[in-house]
Amino acid sequence: MRGVFEEDQIIMDPKQRLRHGHGYSQSEMYAIKHDHLERVPDAIIYPKEEEATSLVQTASKHSVCLIPFGGGTNVSEALECPQNEKRMIVSVDIQRMNRIIWIDAINRMACIEAGAVGRHIMEDLAKYDLTMGPRAQQCRIFYSWRMNSNERQRHEKA
Numbered sequence: 001m002r003g004v005f006e007e008d009q010i011i012m013d014p015k016q017r018l019r020h021g022h023g024y025s026q027s028e029m030y031a032i033k034h035d036h037l038e039r040v041p042d043a044i045i046y047p048k049e050e051e052a053t054s055l056v057q058t059a060s061k062h063s064v065c066l067i068p069f070g071g072g073t074n075v076s077e078a079l080e081c082p083q084n085e086k087r088m089i090v091s092v093d094i095q096r097m098n099r100i101i102w103i104d105a106i107n108r109m110a111c112i113e114a115g116a117v118g119r120h121i122m123e124d125l126a127k128y129d130l131t132m133g134p135r136a137q138q139c140r141i142f143y144s145w146r147m148n149s150n151e152r153q154r155h156e157k158a
């Protein structure tokens with residue numbers, strides 16, 4: 001991995017590994033408070049979009065388990081590292097995959113990298129006089145968000 005990624009893209013710091021090994025469920029909060037979180041990722045990688053394929057290929061070649069990490073806010077223990085997993089576990093933090101690839105203002109569609117956060121997307125969409133649906137600021141994971149034209153909203157209110 002060292003040959004493929006820059007030094008600041010591979011993190012081994014224990015505190016950051018701890019943060020990437022849990023979400024916000026009550027049992028996870030309890031485990032952290034009482035020092036019972038059984039396992040956390042062995043490393044964290046911050047790939048850019050164009051590096052994702054080589055990351056998966058390298059992990060597959062060396063039998064490394066990858067766990068994507070968005071904001072770490074799930075309440076379903078989805079980031080829990082399995083106890084019986086024998087392979088090295090690497091958390092793949094997608095926060096550097098945060099670009100808007102394209103915006104189709106006519107059809108209100110956009111292609112946005114998986115790690116983009118709502119408030120940044122909102123800022124970029126505003127340049128096209130577009131906005132997101134409700135609660136966009138809270139979301140991290142998304143696959144398809146419908147955009148509404150500010151112009152149309154103004155029209156409907158009138």
Ligand SMILES: Cc1cc2nc3c(=O)[nH]c(=O)nc-3n(C[C@H](O)[C@H](O)[C@H](O)COP(=O)(O)OP(=O)(O)OC[C@H]3O[C@@H](n4cnc5c(N)ncnc54)[C@H](O)[C@@H]3O)c2cc1C
Pocket residue numbers: 023024067068069070071072073074075078079094114115140141
């Ligand atoms: C206080 C609070 C209130 C909430 N209220 C609501 C609510 O009202 N409605 C609701 O629906 N949800 C609610 N949630 C849950 C919230 O929607 C989740 O926190 C959110 O969906 C998880 O997003 P995340 O990016 O933090 O994912 P993470 O917690 O980082 O990851 C969740 C799972 O998705 C996987 N994953 C992450 N990124 C990717 C990717 N790019 N590709 C593939 N897999 C990926 C991870 O490996 C993990 O398995 C709430 C959470 C909190 C803490």
